[in-house]
Amino acid sequence: MSFFESLIGFCLLTWLSVISAAETHYNETQVSDSVYKTESTVYEMIEKFNFPRGILPEGANRYVLHEDNRFEVYLDGDCKFNVQGGYTLHYSKKVSGIVGFGSLTQLRGVSVKIIFLWLPINEVNRGDGNLDFYVGPISASFPLSNFEECPQCGRGVDCPKLLSDS
Incomplete structure (x- = not known):
C-alpha cells in the first residue's frame, strides 16, 4: 500500500469518525432536550x-x-x-x-x-x-x-x- 493510499484511508477513517461523533452528539442533545412522557392529563x-x-x-x-x-x-x-x-x-x-x-x-x-x-x-x-x-x-x-x-x-x-x- 502506498503512502498516498494510506493517507486517503486515514483521512476517510478520520472523517467517518467525526461524522459519527457529530451524530452521537446530536442524538444526545435531542435526548437531553426530550420531553417527559405525558401519560397523565x-x-x-x-x-x-x-x-x-x-x-x-x-x-x-x-x-x-x-x-x-x-x-x-x-x-x-x-x-x-x-x-x-x-x-x-x-x-x-x-x-x-x-x-x-x-x-x-x-x-x-x-x-x-x-x-x-x-x-x-x-x-x-x-x-x-x-x-x-x-x-x-x-x-x-x-x-x-x-x-x-x-x-x-x-x-x-x-x-x-x-x-x-x-
Missing part, C-alpha cells in the same frame, strides 16, 4: 406542581413538559371567560411558560382585559390560600377556592373528572 400535571386544576379552562387536551420544566399546553381553541372582579381572561390555543412547584413564570398565551386593554399575564404564584397573578410588576390575588372548577369558555365552570373522582 394536563389537569393532573398542573396539580403535581401544586396548582388547582381550575387554573386551566376546560378543553386543555394535551401538553408537553420538557425536562427543564418548560411546558406547552394546547386547548381546543382560544378561550375567553369572565372571572371575579369583572375581569375577562383570554387563553390562546397554545399556552407556554416554565412551571415550578407553586410557580408559573415566563407565561405566554394568557391575558386579562382591564378596562379596555388586554394585558399579558406573565407569572402566577401560589401563596397561602391564594393565587397571585402578575401583569408586569402589578399583581392581583384570588382565593384558591375560585379555582376548584375549570372555567368553560363562556359557560360557567366544570373540570374533567378523573375516574378516581367518581
Whole structure:
C-alpha cells in the first residue's frame, strides 16, 4: 500500500469518525432536550406542581413538559371567560411558560382585559390560600377556592373528572 493510499484511508477513517461523533452528539442533545412522557392529563400535571386544576379552562387536551420544566399546553381553541372582579381572561390555543412547584413564570398565551386593554399575564404564584397573578410588576390575588372548577369558555365552570373522582 502506498503512502498516498494510506493517507486517503486515514483521512476517510478520520472523517467517518467525526461524522459519527457529530451524530452521537446530536442524538444526545435531542435526548437531553426530550420531553417527559405525558401519560397523565394536563389537569393532573398542573396539580403535581401544586396548582388547582381550575387554573386551566376546560378543553386543555394535551401538553408537553420538557425536562427543564418548560411546558406547552394546547386547548381546543382560544378561550375567553369572565372571572371575579369583572375581569375577562383570554387563553390562546397554545399556552407556554416554565412551571415550578407553586410557580408559573415566563407565561405566554394568557391575558386579562382591564378596562379596555388586554394585558399579558406573565407569572402566577401560589401563596397561602391564594393565587397571585402578575401583569408586569402589578399583581392581583384570588382565593384558591375560585379555582376548584375549570372555567368553560363562556359557560360557567366544570373540570374533567378523573375516574378516581367518581
